Amino acid sequence: MFRYHSSFSDKFTGKGALIAYGVGAAAIVAAGFLAMSIETIQAGYVGVRVNLYADKGVNNEVVGTGRYFVGINEKLYAFPTFNQLRSYDEQFSFQTSDAMDVFANVGVEYNIDPAKAALIFETYRKGIEEITNINLRQYISDALIKHASTMDINALTQGGKTTLLESVTKELRSKLDPVGIRIIKLSWTGDLNYPQQVKDSINAKIEATQRALLRENEVAQSKAEAEKLRVAAQGEADARLTRARAEAEAIAIKAKALRDNPDVLKLNAIEKWDGKLPVYSAGGAPTPFLPIK
Helix, strand or coil: CCCCCCHHHHHHHHHHHHHHHHHHHHHHHHHHHHHCEEEEECCCEEEEEEECCCCCCCCCEEECCEEEEECCCEEEEEEECCCEEEECCCCEEEECCCCCEEEECEEEEEEECHHHHHHHHHHHCCCHHHHHHHHHHHHHHHHHHHHHCCCCHHHHHHHHHHHHHHHHHHHHHHHHHHHCEEEEEEEECCCCECCHHHHHHHHHHHHHHHHHHHHHHHHHHHHHHHHHHHHHHHHHHHHHHHHHHHHHHHHHHHHHHHHHCCHHHHHHHHHHCCCCCCCCCCCCCCCCCCCCC
């Protein structure tokens, strides 16, 4: 009668199970390693290691420059610590206090506080690109709408653009500095787009100003030309007066000399005489240059 002996099979089965367990465990470990990735935090960035299944989503681990293993349930966010410049292509829209619609392109320059990188993620639950494109843009839009409503279109077009951006910048700093986003400045990246009637009014003012400047230039030029002629005439008059004074002085000196020296007249006459006696001489007339005794 055949009798079944189980000792060998039982031993074999136990060893097989142990081997199978070990292989399975190794496979799981290998799969875990394969599921992990290596990510790099480059210079100028700070990393935040996020546990996707943690209560708050953050391990409170901020990492610096280097290469890191990132598990299947983790994500590593990189936040730049150098200044960021972003110019939004889509225009912002807002209204002035007199219900004039205005459209404008705005740019923002900012950086983050590396020590608050984890707080930034905890606050927004996203990376810096999404924060910039969604949250920061919305903050700018809300602030523009709020502060533009306090000024009319004339104030905005006559220097109010700078005041408006200063007010928006101040509000953003107050809101974002506590969470680690530091606003450096806002800027208009193009001309503001006003309603057509406002454009026409601005153009009319510009044309009027240009015409006024042209008239002022013409008046100034006419005055300059008149002044030039006056100066020239005055110069000529002064020259004539100087010549007349010189001639008068010369005559006076000559007359005085003649008075003081009467023989000079005779000398001058002798110098001018051609040596001929007059053909006719009136009775009793003296002979030239000969003294009458």
